Amino acid sequence: MRTKILLIGLDGGSADILRQFAAQGHMPFLDGLFAKAPLRALESIPPYATPAAWASIYTGVTPADHGVLDFVDPTVPGKHLVNSTSLKAEPFWQRLSVQDRRIAMIAFPLTYPPKPINGVMVSGLPAPHQGALWSWPPEFDARLKSIPGFLPDPEMSSPIVNPERSISRLERHIRAVAQATLAAHKEFGGGGWDVFGVQFQALDAFQHMFWAWIDPNDYRFSSRPEHERQRAARFFTTLDEALRQLIENLNPQEIVILSDHGFGSAYEAVCPNPLLLQHGLLTLSVSEKHLRRSLQIQRLLKRLDVFNLRARMKFSAQPRVTTRNLSRLMRDGLVDEARSPAYVFSGGYCGIVKIQPGFEATVRDVLLQARHPVSGHHLIKAVLFPADLWDLPQTSEWRHYAIIQAEAGFLIDSHFREYGVVAPISAGLSGAHRPTGILWTTLDTLQSAESVLDIAPGLLHALDISASPSQRRERDIHEQSFVSPEDQAIIEQRLRRLGYL
Numbered sequence: 001m002r003t004k005i006l007l008i009g010l011d012g013g014s015a016d017i018l019r020q021f022a023a024q025g026h027m028p029f030l031d032g033l034f035a036k037a038p039l040r041a042l043e044s045i046p047p048y049a050t051p052a053a054w055a056s057i058y059t060g061v062t063p064a065d066h067g068v069l070d071f072v073d074p075t076v077p078g079k080h081l082v083n084s085t086s087l088k089a090e091p092f093w094q095r096l097s098v099q100d101r102r103i104a105m106i107a108f109p110l111t112y113p114p115k116p117i118n119g120v121m122v123s124g125l126p127a128p129h130q131g132a133l134w135s136w137p138p139e140f141d142a143r144l145k146s147i148p149g150f151l152p153d154p155e156m157s158s159p160i161v162n163p164e165r166s167i168s169r170l171e172r173h174i175r176a177v178a179q180a181t182l183a184a185h186k187e188f189g190g191g192g193w194d195v196f197g198v199q200f201q202a203l204d205a206f207q208h209m210f211w212a213w214i215d216p217n218d219y220r221f222s223s224r225p226e227h228e229r230q231r232a233a234r235f236f237t238t239l240d241e242a243l244r245q246l247i248e249n250l251n252p253q254e255i256v257i258l259s260d261h262g263f264g265s266a267y268e269a270v271c272p273n274p275l276l277l278q279h280g281l282l283t284l285s286v287s288e289k290h291l292r293r294s295l296q297i298q299r300l301l302k303r304l305d306v307f308n309l310r311a312r313m314k315f316s317a318q319p320r321v322t323t324r325n326l327s328r329l330m331r332d333g334l335v336d337e338a339r340s341p342a343y344v345f346s347g348g349y350c351g352i353v354k355i356q357p358g359f360e361a362t363v364r365d366v367l368l369q370a371r372h373p374v375s376g377h378h379l380i381k382a383v384l385f386p387a388d389l390w391d392l393p394q395t396s397e398w399r400h401y402a403i404i405q406a407e408a409g410f411l412i413d414s415h416f417r418e419y420g421v422v423a424p425i426s427a428g429l430s431g432a433h434r435p436t437g438i439l440w441t442t443l444d445t446l447q448s449a450e451s452v453l454d455i456a457p458g459l460l461h462a463l464d465i466s467a468s469p470s471q472r473r474e475r476d477i478h479e480q481s482f483v484s485p486e487d488q489a490i491i492e493q494r495l496r497r498l499g500y501l
């Protein structure tokens, strides 16, 4: 069975960490690959968020053209979560499909609901964990559900309450994705494959939660006990074993291994909303007294936190009674969005701020001038306007938004926190995205690739398919009703755990 190109996604894959575990003997298979060709840098695209970066990998165009900026689409009422129907540019698998090429995409982000292709499509993050149809063709769905532990993205439990369970779940996801890949390859690959893609989401979640266990440059690393470092190394060995299994079984002619962005340490959170409030750029929907009371409740929760209550709530299986209410208490119920010149509604390494016309320069200056109350260092590295980054249509809603990029070591937190502008990082997180990801490939047409924008043209070129810019497609509003409110709540909870919402 011929596999022309095997495309392996390692979400959040970072060169230093992979080289380190390869060199130490924890990833022997990857170490063997690195001996044959160099591991190179692949630049991501602002806001260095999983959905935007993968969408650029799929389409070869910037967010201005593919329409995906982050997990939330702010231009749709109700802060709609993005899904496969949010993509406004043609992904490479569509181009391959119409040319009768055989393609499989297993567990890549932004592929739920799965769309018909000439091959197999299995949904990845963000997708409902229950009751949803995850695959094209639909008959593969029952097979997926028979694989122990298969889900579109890993089930997470608190890294503080029970790190062992947390890591085992991520490892189970790696094994389940590998098993789904082998099943799809075998059951639908009669005519061979032109591109066979598989993506490992577990690496991103692992690094968000356990970065302090793996990075010697992180100041918390030296105080971690040896058994934790060994446990983290075993996680990387599990990933290495899955890569070996896939490459040996699929025996591809060409290999592409890549990530959507890199990773680094996160020590503290920057909360821009309190800063905007201080400067009269954000309007509360409640009294100052109410805000103070909300912050007191947070403080009380923290004081009562003898049994890791907050970590338990964050990772609880009841999203509607816990994290949703927490978010209301800490942001959504406090901000008068319509009357605020600016407010931040999503976080992570970058946050997204909505700005009313005329306030752009003021908001940018306030954010760029923010200083750490103790060290005096800057907190915000850049405020990026989509219209300055990309060729944006005059009518684009994105003219009202900006990307806030944190300084290295910080995460943007869109909530009000009791400490004010700088707060301790959320329970259970120690890593955040960085702009530079990885590329390792045998493919000639990707040897000069430098950015996520170069991947789709290189893949199409390798298969002799024209890489002319894809046609913009108007969004079909009716397509957006695939995710029920219950599913949306569950997906939001998972994204919140990683600090994205």
Ligand SMILES: [Zn+2]
Pocket: 011, 012, 049, 050, 051, 204, 260, 261
């Ligand atoms: Zn990612």
